[in-house]
Amino acid sequence: MNTFVYIFNLWILIFAVFVMSSYVILAIISAVALRKYKLQNRLINYNYILSYEHAPKISLIAPAYNEGMTIQENVSSLLAINYTKFEVIVVNDGSKDQTIETLIEAYNLVPSTKEYKMKIPTKDVKCIYKSTNPSFSKLLVVDKVNGGKADALNVGINISQNDYVVCIDVDCVMDKDSMLRLVKPFLDKEGKRVIATGGVVRIANNCVIQQGKLKSVEAPDRWLPRIQVVEYLRAFILGRMAWAKLDGLLLISGAFGMFDREIVIKAGGYNHNTVGEDMELVVRMRRYMVENKLPYTVSFIPDPLCWTEAPETRNIFMRQRSRWTRGTMETLWIHRKMMLNPKFRLLGLLSFPYWFIFEYLAPLIEFTGILITLIFIYFGFINWTYFLLLCLFVYTFSVCFSLCAILADEFSYQQYKTIKDARKLIWAAIVDPIVFHPLTVIAALKGNWQKIRGNTQWGDMTRVGFAKGQKK
Amino acid sequence: MRELINWMRSDELAEFLIISNLLFILGIFYVMMSIFLLRRKRIFRTKRKGKLDALVFKLVSDYLFNDKDVDVQIKKLYNIKGYSRSLINRVLFKNIIQLHKSYTGEYATRLEELFNRTGLKEYCHKKLRRASWDERQELIRDLCEMKAIDLADDIRPFIYDKRDQVRMEALVGMTKLEGLPFLTSLDAYEPTITEWMQINIMHVVKRLRKSEDLDYSHLLKSKNETVVLLGVRLIGYFQDITKWKDTITDRAVVKSPILRREIIQVMVHYEKMKS
Numbered sequence: 001m002n003t004f005v006y007i008f009n010l011w012i013l014i015f016a017v018f019v020m021s022s023y024v025i026l027a028i029i030s031a032v033a034l035r036k037y038k039l040q041n042r043l044i045n046y047n048y049i050l051s052y053e054h055a056p057k058i059s060l061i062a063p064a065y066n067e068g069m070t071i072q073e074n075v076s077s078l079l080a081i082n083y084t085k086f087e088v089i090v091v092n093d094g095s096k097d098q099t100i101e102t103l104i105e106a107y108n109l110v111p112s113t114k115e116y117k118m119k120i121p122t123k124d125v126k127c128i129y130k131s132t133n134p135s136f137s138k139l140l141v142v143d144k145v146n147g148g149k150a151d152a153l154n155v156g157i158n159i160s161q162n163d164y165v166v167c168i169d170v171d172c173v174m175d176k177d178s179m180l181r182l183v184k185p186f187l188d189k190e191g192k193r194v195i196a197t198g199g200v201v202r203i204a205n206n207c208v209i210q211q212g213k214l215k216s217v218e219a220p221d222r223w224l225p226r227i228q229v230v231e232y233l234r235a236f237i238l239g240r241m242a243w244a245k246l247d248g249l250l251l252i253s254g255a256f257g258m259f260d261r262e263i264v265i266k267a268g269g270y271n272h273n274t275v276g277e278d279m280e281l282v283v284r285m286r287r288y289m290v291e292n293k294l295p296y297t298v299s300f301i302p303d304p305l306c307w308t309e310a311p312e313t314r315n316i317f318m319r320q321r322s323r324w325t326r327g328t329m330e331t332l333w334i335h336r337k338m339m340l341n342p343k344f345r346l347l348g349l350l351s352f353p354y355w356f357i358f359e360y361l362a363p364l365i366e367f368t369g370i371l372i373t374l375i376f377i378y379f380g381f382i383n384w385t386y387f388l389l390l391c392l393f394v395y396t397f398s399v400c401f402s403l404c405a406i407l408a409d410e411f412s413y414q415q416y417k418t419i420k421d422a423r424k425l426i427w428a429a430i431v432d433p434i435v436f437h438p439l440t441v442i443a444a445l446k447g448n449w450q451k452i453r454g455n456t457q458w459g460d461m462t463r464v465g466f467a468k469g470q471k472k
Numbered sequence: 473m474r475e476l477i478n479w480m481r482s483d484e485l486a487e488f489l490i491i492s493n494l495l496f497i498l499g500i501f502y503v504m505m506s507i508f509l510l511r512r513k514r515i516f517r518t519k520r521k522g523k524l525d526a527l528v529f530k531l532v533s534d535y536l537f538n539d540k541d542v543d544v545q546i547k548k549l550y551n552i553k554g555y556s557r558s559l560i561n562r563v564l565f566k567n568i569i570q571l572h573k574s575y576t577g578e579y580a581t582r583l584e585e586l587f588n589r590t591g592l593k594e595y596c597h598k599k600l601r602r603a604s605w606d607e608r609q610e611l612i613r614d615l616c617e618m619k620a621i622d623l624a625d626d627i628r629p630f631i632y633d634k635r636d637q638v639r640m641e642a643l644v645g646m647t648k649l650e651g652l653p654f655l656t657s658l659d660a661y662e663p664t665i666t667e668w669m670q671i672n673i674m675h676v677v678k679r680l681r682k683s684e685d686l687d688y689s690h691l692l693k694s695k696n697e698t699v700v701l702l703g704v705r706l707i708g709y710f711q712d713i714t715k716w717k718d719t720i721t722d723r724a725v726v727k728s729p730i731l732r733r734e735i736i737q738v739m740v741h742y743e744k745m746k747s
Contacts (some may be wrong), residue, residue, distance in 0.1 A: 054667075055671075390489060406503075
C-alpha cells in the first residue's frame with residue numbers, strides 16, 4: 001500500500017510540474033511576442049485605413065436573443081464604430097421578448113426586398129428589415145426562427161456580401177479602434193492568407209460606460225468578476241499570445257473575432273451541434289486549409305479590443321464554465337482525427353494534445369487527485385508534511401503566475417491605472433487558487449456530467465447590463 | 473520508477489518542495505513589489521513629464537506665435553531645472569513634430585528652423601546609423617516629417633532594410649521628401665510592398681500635389697507585382713488612365729488577384745468616365 005501511495009504522489013507531482021512548466025514556457029513565448037508586437041505597432045496610425053478606398057469591407061454580425069431591454073443602445077454602439085466600409089447585421093434569433101419590435105420602432109425598419117441565399121444551411125428567415133432613415137443605412141436586421149447562436153451567426157454570414165465578417169456579442173463594448181486593429185493583419189501578411197483574427201476580451205464590470213463607449217476602466221469591486229479579470233489576463237496575455245506566435249491558436253473568442261467569409265462558408269459555417277461553436281469554427285477552418293494544402297495563418301491581437309460583462313453570481317458563472325467544458329469536449333471529439341496527426345503539424349502534435357490534457361483533462365485529474373487524497377486521509381495513509389508542502393507548492397506557483405500576468409499588463413497596456421486597482425487585482429490573485437479555482441473544477445465536472453446526460457442547452461446568461469453613464 | 477520512489481521516500485523531495493516554495497514566495501513578493509513600484513513610477517513620471525511638456529509647449533508656442541527670439545527661447549528651454557537634457561530634447565522633439573503636423577507655410581518653416589537651431593537635426597542624424605531598428609523607424613519618420621531633405625541620401629538605403637517597419641517608414645519618408653518622382657523610380661525595387669505599406673504610401677500621396685505628367689512606364693513594367701499595383705493605384709488616383717490604359721491592359725495577365733482586381737476597377741472607372 002505504501003508503494004501505491006508513493007506512486008500516486010509521484011504522479012501528482014509529475015503532473016503538477018508538467019502543467020507548471022508548460023505555463024512558464026507559454027508565458028515566456030507570450031512575453032517575447034508581446035514585446036515584439038508592441039514595438040512593431042507603436043508608431044502605427046490606424047486611421048490611415050479610414051481614408052483608404054481599398055480598405056476591406058466588413059460585416060458586423062450580432063445575434064440577439066431576448067435582448068429587448070438593451071438592444072437599442074447596443075445597436076447604436078455598433079453603428080458608431082470607427083470604420084468606414086461596414087454594415088451591421090443584427091440577427092434576432094426568435095426572441096420571446098420585444099427585441100424585434102424595439103428595433104423596428106427605434107430604427108424605422110421596414111421589410112426589405114433583399115433575397116436570402118442559403119449558402120450555409122440555417123433555420124427559416126422570417127423577414128429582413130432595412131431602415132427608412134438614411135442615418136441607419138448601414139443597419140440590416142434579420143428576424144428568424146429560433147435556432148441558437150450558431151444558427152443566427154450563419155444567417156448573418158449568408159446575408160453578408162462583404163469579404164470579412166466580425167462575429168460579436170451584441171452586448172460587447174468595443175474599443176475605439178477595434179475594427180481598424182482587427183483589419184490590419186489581413187492587410188499585413190505576405191504569402192499566407194489570414195483566415196481569422198482574434199482580439200483580447202476584457203472584463204467591463206465596474207468600468208464606466210457611456211452611450212456604448214468605454215469611458216474609464218476600473219477593477220471590479222465584487223470578487224467573482226475581479227478574479228475573472230486576473231484569469232482573462234492570464235489566458236489572453238500569457239496564453240493565447242503564445243499560441244498565436246506558434247501559429248497553433250485553436251480559439252478565437254465568440255465575443256469578438258474577424259473571419260474571412262469565403263473560408264468560413266467553404267468550411268461550412270458555425271456548427272449547430274455544439275455549444276463551443278467559436279472554437280469549433282476556428283478548428284474547422286484550420287482543418288479545411290490544411291486538408292486543401294492552402295497556406296494560411298490565424299492572427300491574434302493583444303490590444304484590448306472588446307469589453308464584456310463577466311458573470312457576477314456563482315450560478316451563472318458555473319453555467320458558463322460548464323458550457324465551456326462541453327464546448328471543448330465536443331470540439332475535441334468532432335476533430336479527434338487531428339489529435340497527434342503529423343499532417344496537422346503543430347496543431348495536431350501540440351495544440352490539440354495541450355487542449356486535451358491541460359484544458360479538458362486537468363480538472364478531472366485534479367478532482368481524482370483530491371478524491372484519492374481524501375481516501376488516504378480517511379485510512380491514515382497521508383504523509384502530512386509532503387501533502388502540505390505539495391499544496392503550498394501549487395498555491396505559491398499559481399499566485400506567482402497570476403501576478404506575472406498582472407505585471408505583463410502593467411508593462412504593456414496599463415489598463416488598470418490606479419494603486420487601488422493594483423491592490424484589488426493582487427488580492428484577487430491571492431484568493432483565486434483557494435476560492436475561484438475549485439469552482440472552475442466543479443464547473444468542469446458538471447460540464448462532463450451534463451454531456452454524459454446529453455444536455456445540449458446553452459443555459460441562460462443573465463447579465464446585470466448597462467446602466468446609462470454608470471458603472472457596469 | 474524504483475529510484476524515483478526511493479527519491480520520494482528520502483528527505484530530498486521535501487527539501488525540493490521547501491526550496492521551490494521559498495523561491496515562489498520570494499517570486500510573489502518580487503512581482504508584487506514590481507507591480508506597485510512600476511505603477512508609482514508611472515504615475516510620478518506622467519505627472520513630471522506633463523509639467524515639462526506644458527513648459528516646452530509654452531516656450532515653443534511663444535516662439536511660433538508671439539515672434540519671440542529663437543535663441544532666447546532655446547536658452548530658456550535648456551535652462552528648465554530638474555530635467556535632464558535628453559528628456560528636454562525628447563519632449564521638445566515631440567512638440568515640434570506635433571505642431572509641424574498641424575501647420576503648413578510660414579509656421580511649418582519656423583518650426584523647421586527651430587529644429588535645426590536646437591541641434592536636434594544633427595543629433596537625430598548621428599543617431600540614425602547606430603540606433604536600434606525601432607528607434608531608427610521613429611527617427612526616419614520624424615526627420616522626414618521635418619523635411620530634412622539634405623538627409624535623403626542617408627535615409628534612402630533603408631528602403632531595403634530587412635525589417636518591414638523600417639522599410640515602410642523609409643518608403644513613406646522618401647515619398648514625403650522627394651515626392652512622386654521617388655515612387656515612379658521604384659521600378660527595380662524588389663521587396664514586397666504589402667497592402668499596409670501601400671495604405672501608408674497612398675496616404676502621403678494624397679497630400680502631395682502633382683505638378684507634372686508622371687512617367688509610370690517603369691513602374692508598370694516592373695517584375696515586382698506589388699510595385700505594379702502601386703503604379704496602377706497612382707494612375708487610378710490621379711486619373712491618368714487615358715495615356716496609360718494600353719500599358720495597364722497589357723499587364724492584366726498577372727498572378728496577383730489583388731492586382732487583377734485593381735486593373736479591372738481602374739479600367740471600369742475609365743469606361744464609365746468615357747461614356
